[in-house]
Amino acid sequence: MARHVQITIDCADPARLAAFWAEALGYQVQGPPRGFESWEQALDAMGVPPENRNDASAVVDPDGSGPRLFFQRVPEPKQVKNRVHxxxxxxxxxxxxxxxxxxxxxxxxxxxxxxxxxxxxxxxxxxxxxxxxxxxxxxxxxxxx
Incomplete structure (x- = not known):
C-alpha cells in the first residue's frame, strides 16, 4: 500500500517559512478549508485567537505529485545541524x-x-x-x- 509523505518543519514563523518554500519549490501556500474564501475567515469561524493564527502553515505541490510541507511554530530556536534535510x-x-x-x-x-x-x-x-x-x-x- 502506497503512503503519502508530509515533511514537517519546526520553526518560529510558519507563514514566513511557508512563503519562502513555496517560492523556492514552485509550490503554493495551501488554501483555506472548503467553504471559506480566506484563512482569516476560516480561523475566525474556528475561534482561533489572533495570537495563534501563525502557529502553522503548509505548502503543496500544485501538480499534486510532491510532498506537502507543514510548518509548525515551536518555542525553541534551531540549535544544531539538521539530521534530515x-x-x-x-x-x-x-x-x-x-x-x-x-x-x-x-x-x-x-x-x-x-x-x-x-x-x-x-x-x-x-x-x-x-x-x-x-x-x-x-x-x-x-x-x-
Missing part, C-alpha cells in the same frame, strides 16, 4: 561546469528570497556531482543538488 534538485541531468552554473544561478535566486549560502562542494567524479549547501530564512540547511 531537503535536496532541491535544481540541475537534474547536468554535469560539470554547466551543473555548477545552474546551481549558482538558483542559489542567487534563493538568496534574494531570504536564504543563506553556506558551502560549495565541487564535483568529485565518479560519485560526487557537486552541490551547494544553503540555509532557509530560519537556518534550516538544505542542498541545491
Amino acid at each position: 531537503l535536496d532541491v534538485r535544481a540541475a537534474p541531468g547536468l554535469q560539470g561546469d554547466e551543473r555548477m552554473a545552474a546551481l549558482e544561478a538558483e542559489a542567487e535566486r534563493l538568496v534574494s528570497l531570504g536564504a543563506t549560502r553556506l558551502r560549495r562542494h565541487e564535483p568529485a567524479p565518479p560519485l560526487g556531482a557537486g552541490h551547494l549547501v544553503m540555509a532557509d530564512p530560519e537556518g534550516n540547511e538544505f542542498c541545491l543538488d
Whole structure:
C-alpha cells in the first residue's frame, strides 16, 4: 500500500517559512478549508485567537505529485545541524561546469528570497556531482543538488 509523505518543519514563523518554500519549490501556500474564501475567515469561524493564527502553515505541490510541507511554530530556536534535510534538485541531468552554473544561478535566486549560502562542494567524479549547501530564512540547511 502506497503512503503519502508530509515533511514537517519546526520553526518560529510558519507563514514566513511557508512563503519562502513555496517560492523556492514552485509550490503554493495551501488554501483555506472548503467553504471559506480566506484563512482569516476560516480561523475566525474556528475561534482561533489572533495570537495563534501563525502557529502553522503548509505548502503543496500544485501538480499534486510532491510532498506537502507543514510548518509548525515551536518555542525553541534551531540549535544544531539538521539530521534530515531537503535536496532541491535544481540541475537534474547536468554535469560539470554547466551543473555548477545552474546551481549558482538558483542559489542567487534563493538568496534574494531570504536564504543563506553556506558551502560549495565541487564535483568529485565518479560519485560526487557537486552541490551547494544553503540555509532557509530560519537556518534550516538544505542542498541545491
